[in-house]
Amino acid sequence: MPPLTRVVIASVICLCLVSSGMGCGPGRGYGRRKHPKKLTPLAYKQFIPNVAEKTLGASGRYEGKITRNSERFKELTPNYNTDIIFKDEENTGADRLMTQRCKDKLNSLAISVMNQWPGVKLRVTEGWDEDGHHFEESLHYEGRAVDITTSDRDKKKYGTLSRLAVEAGFDWVYYESKAHIHCSVKAENSVAAKSGGCFPGSASVTLQDGSKKQVQNLRLGDKVLAADDAGNPIYTDFIMFLDREPAARRLFYVIETEGGQKITLTAAHLLFVGHNATGDLRAMTPAFASRVTPGQRVLVLDQARNRLTPVAVTRIYTREHEGSYAPVTAQGTILVDQVLASCYAVVEDHQLAHWALAPVRLNHWLSSLLFPGRQQQQPQQQQPQAGAAPQKDGVHWYSKILYQLGTWLLDSHSIHPLGMSMYPS
Numbered sequence: 001m002p003p004l005t006r007v008v009i010a011s012v013i014c015l016c017l018v019s020s021g022m023g024c025g026p027g028r029g030y031g032r033r034k035h036p037k038k039l040t041p042l043a044y045k046q047f048i049p050n051v052a053e054k055t056l057g058a059s060g061r062y063e064g065k066i067t068r069n070s071e072r073f074k075e076l077t078p079n080y081n082t083d084i085i086f087k088d089e090e091n092t093g094a095d096r097l098m099t100q101r102c103k104d105k106l107n108s109l110a111i112s113v114m115n116q117w118p119g120v121k122l123r124v125t126e127g128w129d130e131d132g133h134h135f136e137e138s139l140h141y142e143g144r145a146v147d148i149t150t151s152d153r154d155k156k157k158y159g160t161l162s163r164l165a166v167e168a169g170f171d172w173v174y175y176e177s178k179a180h181i182h183c184s185v186k187a188e189n190s191v192a193a194k195s196g197g198c199f200p201g202s203a204s205v206t207l208q209d210g211s212k213k214q215v216q217n218l219r220l221g222d223k224v225l226a227a228d229d230a231g232n233p234i235y236t237d238f239i240m241f242l243d244r245e246p247a248a249r250r251l252f253y254v255i256e257t258e259g260g261q262k263i264t265l266t267a268a269h270l271l272f273v274g275h276n277a278t279g280d281l282r283a284m285t286p287a288f289a290s291r292v293t294p295g296q297r298v299l300v301l302d303q304a305r306n307r308l309t310p311v312a313v314t315r316i317y318t319r320e321h322e323g324s325y326a327p328v329t330a331q332g333t334i335l336v337d338q339v340l341a342s343c344y345a346v347v348e349d350h351q352l353a354h355w356a357l358a359p360v361r362l363n364h365w366l367s368s369l370l371f372p373g374r375q376q377q378q379p380q381q382q383q384p385q386a387g388a389a390p391q392k393d394g395v396h397w398y399s400k401i402l403y404q405l406g407t408w409l410l411d412s413h414s415i416h417p418l419g420m421s422m423y424p425s
Contacts, residue, residue, distance in 0.1 A: 039116075039167070041159025047174040048166050054137070058172040059144060059184040062137040067130060076128060076143045079103045083110040085123040085151050095127035098143040101185045106146060109168035109183075113150065116164060121151040125180050145184040147176075155179075198243055198266045198345075200252060201323030203336045206301075208235045215325045215336070216246065226331040227340050231281030231299060231308050236331035239364045242343075243326040250324050253289040255339075256315040261300050263339035264321065265289050270342035270350055272299055279308040281333075286342055286350040292316060299340040308340060330361055 042048065051057045066072045076097040079086075084106065086095045098106070110122040126133075126147035129140035139145035148165070150157050155178060162181045165173045170183040201216030206225040213222070223235040252264045255271065265271065267290035274284040274297055284299065292298075297310035327334060328343045332354040335341075344353035 039160055039163045042162035042166075042173070042175045043159065044175050044178070046162075047172065048162075049172065053139070053172045053174070053184055059139060060171075060186045062139065063142060063187055065141040066128070066143060072142075075099055077103055079106060079127075081107050081110055083107075083114060083121055085121050086127070087123065087125045090131065092130075094130050095124055095146075097128040098146065099185065099187070102144055102146065105165075105169045105183070105185055106148075109148075109165055109170075112164045112168055113161070116160065117150065117152075117157065120154075120157075123149045123151045123153075125149060139184045142187070144187065145182065147180040147182050149180050198245075198250065198252075198269065198324035198326045199336055199341075200264055200321035201246065201325055202321070203264055203325075205327075205334060205336060206338075215327055216323055218325075218327055224327075224329060225301070225335045226329050226333040227281055227299070227308060227335070228331065229281060231279045231284075231340075233301065233306060233308060233335070234331065236329045236333075237364065237368075239328045239330055239360060241326055242328055243324065245325075246323050248324045249320055249322045251318055252321050253292075254317050254319050255289065255292055255298065255313055256317075257298060257300060257311040257339070258314045259300060259311045261311065261338050263298070263337050263341060264319070265336070265341060266324065266345070269345040270348065270353075272340055272342065272350075273297065273313075274310065279310060281308070281340075284310075286348060288345075288348060301335055301338045301340075303338075328357060328360065330364065332357065 047053075049057050053059050054061050064072070066076065077100055078093065078096045079098060080096065088095045106122070106124070113120060113122045124146050126140060126145075128143040129138065134140045148161065150161060158178075158181055159175065162173050162175045165181060165183045171186045172184045174182040176182040199215050201214060203215045204212045205215060205218070207213055208223040208225075213224075218224070218238050218241075220238065220240075222238040224238050226234060226236045228234050250266060252266055254262055254264050256262045263271070267288065269289050270286040271289050271292055272281060272284035273287045273292055279299060281299065287296075292313060294313050294316065296313050298313060299308040300311045301307075302309045326343075326345070332343050332350070333340060334343055342350045342353070344350055344357075347353055
């Protein structure tokens with residue numbers, strides 16, 4: 001993709017999200033509430049997105065059938081939402097079992113159905129399949145798919161019902177039959193359902209006073225060590241977490257250097273690598289952690305000379321950790337365990353990702369300008385930006401929007417190959 005095109009795309013993303021950020025972020029939006037947009041019903045046999053269900057951009061690959069005796073059965077959760085009618089023709093409760101992501105989208109859709117047609121409820125005709133009634137590798141076998149109708153079984157509503165399912169956030173919606181709509185979601189451990197790039201909570205950063213702090217303990221107002229465009233060490237504001245999941249257990253790549261430094265990060269997180277003999281960041285290339293190889297060089301802090309120096313990677317291995325955190329700084333870079341990394345992930349283009357986060361930096365700058373000193377008033381608590389609710393655990397709404405836009409606007413080779421089918425990161 002030509003550089004100018006990337007800048008244009010990033011600018012469009014920024015402009016769209018600046019206007020949407022007020023209404024979509026935590027807390028109430030500003031101004032009057034907009035009228036609901038007009039819904040365009042799906043045509044019979046149409047599916048959204050316009051790719052195959054188990055491919056990049058839709059619900060991702062099939063991961064294997066779940067049975068009541070399998071270890072993965074614990075991934076399924078029952079849905080007892082009274083606003084949804086479950087057909088349950090097997091009388092086993094199987095149609096109520098689904099992944100948490102599927103449950104969340106279904107519950108959201110149930111509300112939309114009642115708002116669209118007062119007195120009408122959402123009806124599920126098929127959920128998790130334990131009896132082999134579907135084709136091979138159906139996502140029904142994983143609790144990631146549901147077949148739905150309205151409670152009045154009015155087929156004239158099904159095109160609009162399909163559109164409502166798209167708006168509710170299902171990862172793939174198919175007006176499959178005159179009798180029902182098929183919807184599916186990504187796997188729970190999918191990057192697309194999560195954030196894309198994280199560090200373990202125990203990873204450390206350096207604060208402006210020279211002290212160390214674990215990533216999990218970062219709060220607004222902290223200034224952490226990062227690097228400018230030329231690779232010079234600077235201190236920059238910690239702005240937010242794109243993802244913060246203290247209880248999540250994930251697989252991380254551990255990249256070890258000949259100097260003994262180690263950085264631990266998930267597969268799709270960006271790290272700066274190269275073969276040059278200087279510490280100039282402009283000569284380095286952003287690469288997914290899973291693509292880094294021994295012999296490549298990463299930038300490591302030389303504390304004695306207070307500069308970054310390229311050090312060869314000697315070993316790479318994986319390890320599980322509990323807790324995953326995706327911090328974002330105003331500079332877009334961060335030194336974690338003395339190794340320089342990007343704050344971004346999933347898309348192998350640091351500059352494009354940095355452009356896309358411009359509205360977040362602008363919001364942080366304006367808040368700091370209008371409410372100076374507020375961020376340091378409560379040092380023992382996570383202090384939110386003025387006018388915003390405290391950031392909750394989980395994936396930030398902005399991250400979700402950016403990921404979806406990325407799947408629409410970017411070439412598939414620009415997105416991490418695990419980005420839609422495996423673990424977050």
